[in-house]
Amino acid sequence: MFDIDKWQEILSTIKKNKLRTFLTGFAVAWGIFMLMVLLGAGNGLSNGVSSNFQGNAINAMWIWSRETSMPYAGFQSGRSIQLEMSDYEAIGEMENVDKISARFWIGDRTYAFQSEYGTYNTQACHPDYKIIENFQIKTGRFINNIDMQYGRKVMVIGADIQDALFKNIDPIGQILRVGNVPFKIIGVYNEIDPREGTRQGLIPLTTAQKLFNAGDRIHNLALTTHDITKQESEQVEEDIRNLLAKNHKFNPDDERAIGIYNSLENYVETMNIFRTIKLFVWLIGIGTLIAGIVGVSNIMLIVVKERTKEIGIRKALGATPGSIIGLVLLESILITALAGYVGMFLGISLMEGVNFMMEQQAQAQVGAGGDRGEFRMFMNPTVDLRIAVSAMMLLVTAGALAGYFPARKASSVKPIEALHDE
Amino acid sequence: MITLKNIHKSYFTxxxxxxxxxxxxxxxxxxxxxxxxxxxxxxxxxxxxxxxxLDNYDKGEYHLDGKLIRNMSERNAAKYRNETLGFIFQSFNLISFKNAMENVALPLYYQGVRRKKRNAMALDYLDKLGLKPWAEHMPNELSGGQKQRVAIARALISQPKVILADEPTGALDTQTSYEVMDILKGIHKEGITIIIVTHEHDIAAMTDKIIKLKDGNIGDLIINGDLASFKKNYAKELQTL
Incomplete structure (x- = not known):
């Protein structure tokens, strides 16, 4: 394999036929280049769209109440439904429900710290809400069960509030006045998805019940399911609807009465689309690649034909069939691997370049305070190294395959036939 | 050295x-x-x-250097060929992108001899045939006679027991042909068995034994440089032409 003579011989044949080798290599390089660009673009699309799901847990479900649209059990339509703590407890006991939090909005209040103040929204929730919303805790901690138990006047504020009110002061342990009520800051959270914003304060639900007259009423329920399939998740959705229909006496078929957003369903559907896109990308890419490889095989057949005489001489002088196969195979692998590498390098460079430019642009937008709330379609259009390496392996295998048949043909050359003058 | 017994060979198309x-x-x-x-x-x-x-036979026995050659694997055949036989061809069959020295050294490459050593040996053999100054020349820079001498050096370098020459003078003019035959005679004097296939009577006449094949059988065997009788036959053939 690492025999200087063999390599010299391969190089000298390649040198003798520069244009032919270049064209062959170009077909392969083009194939792999297209594969990389397509895969990169597919990844970009997939990364862009799935980044829109990152703000929440992907298996989250959101339930809110509306008005009935069908008369049921003696009630007229148009009745508003009010979710209550009993719904929270009943749904929390369901089999596939993992984390659950009730939500209650207190509405806009003035937040004041020392001489700084601003108007922000306050939301009451359970400790599980952190996982459902996929909050990142920047400093401090989130609401815990003890806060809940004692209805403590504690608050987790969004990073935006920290920036606005706490300039250079560590907010943890500071007292923030919400309206007239003092709250102790226990943590600061951040959102992964910048669209959601961090302009609200979170307090324990029990605190809201005591201080803000929430009583048993809740506005909204958020939950995550266990690791279940899309079908099971849809079943959970239906069970919740039936349960609430029974508790609140509305028609279970009344889709208007209760709103449910199932992010898993959406996520799975979106991901399915991308899986299909990816599949097509691979199909097209590999198709292009095969065209290139058939080209290599073709060229190698011609090379073998041209070198019949030389191969005959070698055999007469004592070359074994193995050494002849090795010669042709190595040349084929060399051309495909080198050309493939060049194509891959160019493809990856292009996609990395596009990625770099996009990131620059995104940063400029963030700097200008623009980017928020935009639905992203395209992000990080790069191919990861694992795929690139496996594509490379594929190429070398393909090169070997492309060379194999010509090589076998070469090894079956009968020396005397090859050496006879025509 | 070579014994053939009732050898049959058919080709199927x-x-x-x-x-x-x-x-x-x-x-x-x-x-x-x-x-x-x-x-x-x-x-x-x-x-x-x-x-x-280079090919198998259907029936009979072929002993080369005391060894029965039959149904050899290609690998073994290649090895045996490399060690026992040297080939010389009508059209020289030098590899066009290798210089004279590398061409001569090629059989040693297949024996696994290291590059430096085999190139040095190739130079020795080229020197013997008076071609040392042309060692670095490519085949297309050499005359026909020089090419055939390079080919002879290549056949000799593996120190074979038998040299098989297929129309070695077929592509050369008379004078060069005789020079090549002189070289072959010299090699013969060193004790190497030489078998030449030729259709030129004057070339055949320089050998010790002429085997005439006719329709797949040995038609005539002229032994021991019996030049007188061969020349008579030769003349007869010329008349009938």
């Missing part, structure tokens, strides 16, 4: 079979200088293929 060698019995001793003659289709190329272990 589709449903047709062509019986080329029909029971050849032949003995060539070590150090003999033999030529094989015959019209085209008489089976001389086939015979050379068999002798050179």
């Amino acid at each position: 589709g449903s047709n079979s062509l019986h080329v060698l029909k029971g050849i019995d032949l003995e060539i001793n070590q150090g003999e200088f033999v030529s094989i003659m015959g019209s085209s289709g008489s089976g001389k190329s086939t015979l050379l293929n068999l002798l050179g272990i």
